[in-house]
Amino acid sequence: MSKIAAKHILVAQEFEAKDLVKKLESGESFEKLAADFSMCPSGQNGGDLGEFSKGMMVKPFEEAAFALEVDQTSPIVRTQFGYHLILRYK
Template structure:
């Protein structure tokens, strides 16, 4: 799985960002602006990962989605995520 994400502190922030993405805003730009994860410098890009490399709620949500999907809010121990599925193999 190749995904990008935006990590924020509250469910409301994640929902608001998801609405912005669904309204046509650029995911990478929003990640650089709002995300609390170091991946924000790369537009939220997490690179490739396989099952067992991410925390379970994040992984379950990502692997249930399809290429091109933007999903969320997803709660983990780190906060709330908006996830974009970039590619799958």
């Protein structure tokens, strides 16, 4: 697989990410949570990062994203930018 597509939610603190996991588990929309809580500008677009290849993202993010199945959400991923939840959609 050379390219995948994913959305993400980026927050500064681990407790915020844990709270978002609970919201997702209770059925809240990933895209709405991204718009409401993500620090990344992509949040206003539902967290959509579009398609990307290996080597385009920081290593922990890339490894988590490429390990996901389509429509699967990652566990919390920590990078130098903060804490991410990643949803692969393609």
